[in-house]
Amino acid sequence: MELILWRHAEAHDGSPDMERELTGKGKKQADKMATFLRARLPEDIRILVSPARRTQQTARALTHDFITEPAIAPDASPQDVLKAANWPHGVGTVLIVGHQPTLGQVAALLLANSKSGFSVKKGAVWWFSEHSSTGDYQTNLRLVIAPDNL
8 A cells, every 4th residue: 555645735824724725835836746746646546635725725736536534634633644544454545635743643653653743844745655464564655755856
């Protein structure tokens, strides 16, 4: 199984939180990352997106073919995200478009079995793969990249 975590691009401050929109810079970040991903993603990918406006806008830079998943809203736990993705027992590739600090907490849990979190930059992608041999699961970090590095 492959799991891709994509933090929403830069958004305006303000409230209500769920209605915050991408800034001009955020739209450019989303477009750059979408172009990068489009060339690398399998056709049968499942895309789960938080219901927040900024995540919806980020995902739409890539495609309109995604599922809005309330379980990965801004207040989600790392376990909520992993359950929504069916990690590690699912098949294929799942792309999660979500929020900090949750995505950083998911990354820390997968890589170090830690309750701490990593800093995931706005618009950045962390790509994991999970392999099972003899019943033991092994998580591999395949890629970490931010829009500024593209």
